[in-house]
Amino acid sequence: MLRGMDLLDRRLGWALASVLVLGCGDDGSAEDGTSSPGTSAGTGATSAATGEGSSAGHDEGSSGGSATTNTTNTTMTETTGGVELCNGWMDDGPSSPWLELYGAGHVLLESGGTYSIECGGQGSWMFPIYPEMGGWELQGTTLYFAVEVVVEGFPGSTGGSFYQEPTYYYDLECFGGDEFDGGFAHDCIAVLPPDGIPDLAALDGAPATIHVELGTQGGDPIVIDLVDMTLSAPAEVVMQECFF
Numbered sequence: 001m002l003r004g005m006d007l008l009d010r011r012l013g014w015a016l017a018s019v020l021v022l023g024c025g026d027d028g029s030a031e032d033g034t035s036s037p038g039t040s041a042g043t044g045a046t047s048a049a050t051g052e053g054s055s056a057g058h059d060e061g062s063s064g065g066s067a068t069t070n071t072t073n074t075t076m077t078e079t080t081g082g083v084e085l086c087n088g089w090m091d092d093g094p095s096s097p098w099l100e101l102y103g104a105g106h107v108l109l110e111s112g113g114t115y116s117i118e119c120g121g122q123g124s125w126m127f128p129i130y131p132e133m134g135g136w137e138l139q140g141t142t143l144y145f146a147v148e149v150v151v152e153g154f155p156g157s158t159g160g161s162f163y164q165e166p167t168y169y170y171d172l173e174c175f176g177g178d179e180f181d182g183g184f185a186h187d188c189i190a191v192l193p194p195d196g197i198p199d200l201a202a203l204d205g206a207p208a209t210i211h212v213e214l215g216t217q218g219g220d221p222i223v224i225d226l227v228d229m230t231l232s233a234p235a236e237v238v239m240q241e242c243f244f
Contacts, residue, residue: 083141086174087187090134099214099222102130109226115208116232117200120190123244125200127163127231129189129212131170139217141173146213149191151206151231157194162208201235 101109104118109129120126127149144167151162168189189212193200210226 084174085141085172087170087172088130088132089138089172090132093134095135097133097135097216097219097222099131099133099212099224101210101212101224101226102132104128106130109210109229111226112228113226113230114232115210115229117203117238119240119242120188121244122190123242124190124192125233125238125242127191127193129191129210130187131189131212131214133214133222136216136219138172141171143170143172143217144168144215145170145189146211147189147191148211149208150211151203151208153206154194154197154203157196162194163191200233200238203231203233204235206231 103109103114104116104127107114107116109115115127117125117127120128129147131145133143145165147163147165147168148161149163154162156162156164170189193203197203208229208231210224210229212224214222216222
């Protein structure tokens with residue numbers, strides 16, 4: 001009996017550890033070397049303040065409700081003490097600060113485009129934002145985003161925007177599968193729908209705007225505003241189970 005309780009305690013401990021570091025999904029540092037959408041390597045392009053990012057050097061995938069596996073970009077820099085970096089940080093892009101935003105299926109998010117729902121690694125339906133960025137000297141592995149998503153007809157749980165987070169902590173450090181069960185880490189900005197929407201399919205086709213600001217640790221923040229976006233949350237997708 002004690003042995004059984006000990007095994008249960010160990011399993012609960014691993015589950016708690018996974019939850020504590022869990023963001024959108026696998027950060028790609030587990031032994032199989034796979035990753036979740038938005039962390040594929042490539043050459044970025046500088047995004048203007050209007051948010052019209054370029055997809056130069058990136059292959060766009062197809063949107064949808066399920067995760068897509070891509071190659072994770074990892075790098076090590078002197079400024080981070082040789083720490084291995086993941087989660088969209090690129091050392092091989094432009095030499096000035098740049099930021100691009102990707103959605104489900106590693107589709108570049110652009111004004112007038114589609115913003116698709118997917119089942120996140122945390123076991124909840126979400127509208128993910130996978131950032132790719134670089135071009136400045138890091139002073140640490142934590143970045144700070146300000147994020148606001150406005151969806152016409154769908155205010156937040158307490159009023160206001162569909163989603164708003166003035167300080168979204170985003171860690172670039174890779175978490176290995178030998179450190180945490182499954183190698184889960186914080187590899188995207190998880191825009192969770194507000195509580196109180198009984199049928200997420202009601203979001204399908206809703207107009208949306210996205211506002212993102214990224215601090216560059218000493219430089220001017222990068223600001224992206226995407227307008228005339230359309231949410232994609234098809235009934236045949238959201239009727240599927242989403243769980244961890």
